[in-house]
Amino acid sequence: MRRRAPAPGGPAAHPPARRAPLPRRPSPPAAAPAAGAEAAPAAAPSADAAAPAPAAAVIVGGGPAGLAAALQLASRGWSDVVVLERRGSVEHADTDLSYVYNIDARGRRLLERHGLAADLEAAGVSTAVVDVTRVFPDGRKEQRQQSVKDPTRHTHWLPRPAFVRILANALGRPPFSSRVRVITGASVTAVRRSNTPGGGVVVEYEAPGGARAALRPALLLGCDGVDSSVRAALEGWADADPRLRAAAGSFSPRRVPCPSAGLRFKVLQLPPRPALRDGSALENSGFALLQGRPSAALGRGAAAIRLGLLPFAEPDAPRTANLITREGHPIWEVADGEAMYSVLSESLPQADWRALVAPADMARFAASRGGAFPEPTHPDGAGAAVDGAAVLLLGDALHCFPPDLGQGVNSALLDVLALDESLSAAAKPKTEGGEAAAGEGREAALPEAVDLAAAAEDYHRRQLPQAEALCKLLPLGFPYQYSAGPRRTLWNFVFLAQLALSRALPWLMPPPTFMMVQDAGMDYVSILARVRRAQLVGRAILAALALAAASLVLRLARAGAGAA
Ligand SMILES: Cc1cc2nc3c(=O)[nH]c(=O)nc-3n(C[C@H](O)[C@H](O)[C@H](O)COP(=O)(O)OP(=O)(O)OC[C@H]3O[C@@H](n4cnc5c(N)ncnc54)[C@H](O)[C@@H]3O)c2cc1C
Structure with a gap:
């Protein structure tokens, strides 16, 4: 099998909407541009920021993480789920900034769960067989066909708007269309504690047209990317509340230096x-x-x-x-x-x-x-129970990094699956009659009896180690792929040496980091553990070589002295 090489030139962009928009399916109600244009949820947002309307879940950010989370909650039966997206459309992409996603088997898991794998295949380019062309300044061309025989390693490339459209279209179909409302053009302006014991958290936003509104969710998901306002709120709350900090972390950023950061x-x-x-x-x-x-x-x-x-x-x-x-x-x-x-x-x-x-x-x-490219960064907390509400971070809000390993969206979709598992793990025990114990108070709006505080704790325990490991893998993965030069040459040499050793002595040396990340069967924590082992083995080999070289020099010197 020929391994899939990293994409030449790194991330790419989607076609410009201005010149020739991608063919669109009819816009789903879930992605409609303004509040109120969609099927209304059980509770409409309050027009008065001082009297927030209750909601089962509020998701800040309508990117891949936010839309996938909405889909997952809706498929659990949740209704009254509101997605707040500040852009005029969830498919929006800046002409000069946007990129093409590489969705691997990790990201595919969520799509398969919702019957969307065929949509991915239709909209994307499979890496099963793909042409790679390199053109040099003198016009010379190097052309090859790259193939990946192992179907579990096939990935699909597609522009961000095309990927987001798959999720938005699914949300626009029944039964999800009546359970989830995506409000575009809605910018979250504040995330605050309600100031009443057990009163939960309040999300204030500016609705399309400039009206102010506020929601009080039982579950708040921060899917608002690198500069997450939900994460900033958690950090502020933890700073002011030692009990919250002790239970869930400070939410302050942990940065991992990486050569490709800042490019x-x-x-x-x-x-x-x-x-x-x-x-x-x-x-x-x-x-x-x-x-x-x-x-x-x-x-x-x-x-x-x-x-x-x-x-x-x-x-x-x-x-x-x-x-x-x-x-x-x-x-x-x-x-x-x-x-x-x-x-x-x-x-x-x-x-x-x-x-x-x-x-x-x-x-x-x-x-x-x-x-x-952002520096690999994650907070030291993935979620917390705050005044009776659960507040969780998903996607880039939890972990951001340069696109070297193509894991941004894929890891975001894994966060969504972890959220689902955490909700299941925190289900309240059934009563004697066989019915799940009814939720009380805020939980009455939820379709399932779930201990949201326990779900937040479970999610934190599951996803923080993954976020941390993923950020630590970035500098070890393929950070020199964007340029030619001595560092890249050295990196290539180490990569090939490790690959050869891992094939000759698989029990001793794990494969290079980049290849392990392509194995979607492994989670990031396990990959990092194997990378650490590879580093130990590498150091031991270097030490042995240095020792052998030193003893050779010593012997030659002695032989020279004896001859003299
Ligand atoms: C150049 C480049 C190439 C990349 N290539 C890949 C790749 O090949 N494969 C891959 O898996 N990943 C790739 N990524 C990473 C990927 O883009 C991100 O990991 C992914 O977008 C994360 O999704 P998200 O939903 O968490 O955040 P985002 O996509 O950032 O979405 C956050 C959403 O929240 C909205 N928002 C933010 N603040 C507010 C607010 N206050 N109120 C309301 N809405 C708000 C934003 O408008 C946005 O729509 C790449 C990234 C870059 C920069």
């Missing part, structure tokens, strides 16, 4: 099947890497730039190319379209950039400040 990226929009100067086209369904050369326009000392293109299932969708560099690269000083045409023409002569990219698009690309 900057932006996305250039290209036409479908972009043409090269030699008349050939880069098919949408394959990976492509345009390798650049040093250019006078960027300064001779500047590292050559590269553009990475990730696969798109739609043959006629506009294509995207990722530019990823270190902070401070002179390309970020090129701020106008004309100058960018000159830089690209000189650095990447494989294509005629004026023919490929319209002046307005090139001007926007040049002006874009792009994004930066």
Whole structure:
């Protein structure tokens, strides 16, 4: 079996909605752009922030984690679930920032549970067999077909909007459409304790049109990404409340240094099947890497730039190319379209950039400040019981990191499955009559008798170690994939040496980190444990080699002295 190599050029973008939107299915009610446009839940949000309306669950953030969590709760029978998403549409993506997701068997588990695996296959490009093309500045091409024989390791590449649409469409179908309300254009402005004992937590938000509203959920899920307001609220509460801090952690960020953290990226929009100067086209369904050369326009000392293109299932969708560099690269000083045409023409002569990219698009690309890969970060708590409500963090709100291992969405979907397990584990015992004990007070709105405080504790115990392990795997995975240079060469050497050793002596040396992460049968904690073992074995081998070299030198020196 040939292993799936990391994607050339790293993350890529979705086709731009402005020029040629992805074909859309009719917009599901769940993804409707404004509050009230959907089937109303049991309790409508209060228009008065001072009198919050009760809700079974409020999910802050309508990204992959939030929509998947809504689907999971609804399939448990929960109704009165409200998703608050600040964007005008859950499928929204910034033209110059967005990316293509690689959904592996970890992420697929949740989709399979909800009968959505076929949607993933229809919308994505499978890695079972995929073309990889590398084009050098002199026009030379290196083409190969990459195949993964083991079906458990097949993954699918698809643009973020296409992935989110799978979840949104599912939420728009009965019975979920009457259980979940996705309010887009709703920005959460405050998450606070209710200030009454057992009164739970209150989520305030600005609804579309500027009206203020507030909800008081029994279960609050922070699925609001890297800069999570729910996580910030937990941190503030833990800071002020030693009992909460002792029980659930401080929620302050723990950072793991990683070589790829801080790298900057932006996305250039290209036409479908972009043409090269030699008349050939880069098919949408394959990976492509345009390798650049040093250019006078960027300064001779500047590292050559590269553009990475990730696969798109739609043959006629506009294509995207990722530019990823270190902070401070002179390309970020090129701020106008004309100058960018000159830089690209000189650095990447494989294509005629004026023919490929319209002046307005090139001007926007040049002006874009792009994004930066976050440092692997997780709080020291994954959830807590607060004044009778359960508050949990999922997805990037719990763990964020650079996209080196392609685990962002996949790990977010695992969080959702863990939430489901925690709710099951915290089910209240059945009464003698065989019925589940009825919930009281706030729990009366819930479809199941569940001890939410126990669920929060269980989730914290399950997911915090996974988040921590995942963040620690990032610097060990494949952090040098975005550039050429001595560090990458050294990394490649160590990777190949470890691979060879793991094949020759599998009982002694585990496979390289990157390959273990591709084994979806292993969880992140187990992978990290094996990585630590590999490090010990590696150090022991190095020590043995150093000892052997020293004794050889000593013997040679003695032999030399004897001969003299
Ligand atoms: C360049 C790049 C490439 C990537 N490639 C991959 C990949 O190949 N595979 C992979 O698995 N992962 C990848 N990732 C990571 C992936 O994008 C994230 O892990 C994933 O989006 C996390 O999903 P989420 O739902 O937790 O958070 P997000 O996707 O960030 O969603 C959070 C949502 O919350 C909303 N929100 C935030 N604050 C508020 C508020 N106050 N009120 C209301 N709504 C709010 C936001 O608008 C957003 O829609 C990549 C990331 C980057 C940057």
